[in-house]
Amino acid sequence: MTCDESKFENTYSQASCNGEVEFESMASTIPGEEETPLVAVDARNSNSNSHSWDIHILSLAFLLVFLAFGAAQNLQSTLNTEADLGTTSLGILYLSFTFFSFFASLVVRLLGSKNALLIGTTGYVIYVAANLKPNWYTLVPASVYLGFCASIIWVGEGTYLTSAARSHATDNNLHEGAVIGDFNGEFWAVYALHQFIGNLITFALLSDDRQAGITKGTTLLFVVFLFIMTFGAILMVFLRKRSVNGKGEQELADAGACASLKTLSKSLASALSDIKMLLAIPLIAYSGLQQAFVWAEFTKYVVTPAIGISGVGSSMAAYGAFDGICSLLAGRLTSGLTSITTIVCVGVFAQAVVLILLLLNFSISSGFLGTLYILFLAGLLGIGDGVLMTQLNALIGILFKHDTEGAFAQLKIWQCATIAIVFFFAPLISFKSMLVIMLAFLCFSVCIFLWLALKVGKTPSSSSSQRL
Template identity: 25%
Template sequence: DTEYVGHWCVAFQLVFTANFAIQNLQSSLHEEESMGASALGCMYATSIFSSIFAPTIIGILGAKGCLVVAWICHILYTLAQFYPAWGTLVPASILLGLLTGPTWTAQGLYVSACAFSFSKRSQHSPYTILSRFNGLFFALYETKNILGNLVSSFVLRNGVGNKSEGIIFKFCGADDCPDAENVTDIEEPDTWVVDTMLVVLVTPLARSEWVGRVSLRETATSWFHTLVGTEMIYLVPFMVFQSMEQGILLTEYTRSYISCPIGIHKVGFVMASYGAVTAFFVLVFSRLARLTGRYPLFALAASVNAALLAVLLNWIPERSEEELIFIFPAVWGVSEGIWQTQTNSMLAVIFYDRKEPAFANYQTWRAVGYTLIFSYHSFLCVSTKLAIALGFLVVGMILYTAVEIRIRWKERIRIPKSGQKDPNAKRKSTSQSQEGLSESVTDVDEVSGSKKKKKNKPASYDT
């Protein structure tokens, strides 16, 4: 199980090292008519639709098939950066967006299958194992920000036309507005095509029991049924914010708080520090979740993001404040280490019997958040964008808290009244729920074969 997750981690890390180093520079490099941000907006707008139909696509191609096609699209997207124009960046972005939803839905399925399989042989709860496996995956995945961004910064620093002196910015930070347009004239950095052959090491994940027992038509409508028929609809602002805060970091912070005051050649160095801190805290919080549960960690992440957004709203960075410019993304990495591991683990447990449409919903609403950020990139001031994200954070946390209360209330009423006099009744009920949840998912070896187990319907589980 851990070997499969390791292969999975390395494959994603290699592919996204080039991809995210490029994305971090889009809003600064391709400033003409906001071509860079517009291309990213097209990518994530397309991924909204691909996420909705992700269960259907995975049912047809399989999880691994989706990934192989996605890696090819990533190569084409990287190649398009050699000849940046509307005719190359936008089509490549749309093509990549078509596979983004299925790619990350498959990622959630793979890690969940390995975690549930491992939990049957472990003394820990399924949620604890899910948290650890997601921590392992995202810790290595986040190292993409280190290598890729360091390379891009060294390339930009050594380029004649890439010095900060060649950039003319009139306004920085929260005062950066479209009507006070900044002027840039920066050469594009060299990039490379990533070797994706490691993906062949990943064992194909056969169709899950959920896909096996529903028709193709039902998989197409499962996204909507999961959204309106479960607690998922209350988690929408919560999920949208997670991508909005990432979008702000990738576009607004890199442009208005890094490129503007200290130069585009420093973007990679700053984002590399963010990646290192995120990778570290992903491991820390994936272990800490066993002791605290998910809600205190989510509350901490929300507090960190709220504080950062509030400070950025009132901060105009200057060249002399380079240390602060590095510190803010590092602190940002603390909250990101929580969002990534705990959200995936939470969805796998709450929606244990419909993980495909649950992860598809998650990727859809994350794509909506990215699309919002990139769509109004050229129309709103940075201060307005920060205020919108802060509003989504407040509403999202309120509704998420309501979901947690509702889940705990459901778990209480499941305890049989006849067992209330037994002081061990609650303990037995919890043990039976955990046992049923562990048995509800076959391990990776069984999933990839023809053997299937009868699915039980356990209660939602939280550490």
């Protein structure tokens, strides 16, 4: 046997160059060779599974935190009506959210995505607790702080999920775009259930006393919500830490405040100078507009007059159920820009149907059928929201690989800016005017998005981009 053969087999002891070798005990050598690959395979599988488990934990934690906040948010325009306290507090919340989103990517880089998620949950707990005694001195400060927490928790979520998806695809040699779609589909499907579960709890615990003109059970409702949110916050602790874009958080922290701010400004400027981001912004802005419409206008002017304040829970539960189902299906069908474009068109059509029906003032006044009609409209709105949230997050993850935090910060900036505008200016315009604005903006944003799809599809790297 030659020296090369002895090296290849790795079972021989050191030998002389004339080819003479000495065998070690085969009984001790062979088991050692069998054990090494087994340990490596187990470690790889364990690491691969951990990416999926992180998404399971992340999704469940967000569900528990947001089922309370989402239900509380839906009730603001109907419970806290004195001097428009509810809608004004939400306007302040999303204005704060918009402002802090400019710095959210820097904060997430310095804290790390996991720590950003943990800190972010505190704002939601404080806001729900403020609803136990709602007034200008509790809700407004809680709204400002929640704006900061929301900015970092959502940028942290987007970067954490995208990082986990890319790692999972790399470890398993899988199609990256499909994995990003799958992970976003799972997250947004579970997250969308917060509307279903949270509003079912609202429906079960709240009751209208029409003679006294009050709603009973609000204190019990918010206490239950605080307990559930606490458990969701605890789940965040079990997430693994992740380093985004290959940069360690300590390295960024050591760079200094001045250098960090320069990096932040370059990141934001780079995102805004990117034609892909500019073309995506209108649809991002519409996604925020339609959410604010559901939370404030739809519940106040469509649901409450038809089935009462307690009916807000059942209608928003239907909204959340269709939102979750559609998010899961849309995520499973996502593989690249072409599939994203097709799925977005389906969601846009569903929302356009609702806006047109409301503009035509079409309604069914009879009791049971009237309730079913409201649930039908809520379901269509849920389908549209599930599509937009899933596909926009997948689109950001696919198109902006080199500055994930900055891209997701832009996503939240434009979403929250439009949400804040709705909450501040909706009381100043009629419901029909809001519907006209939404339908016109929907048509405009879809046309720009289709332009984006055509532009990216025609680039020389389009084939690889769609397979990311």
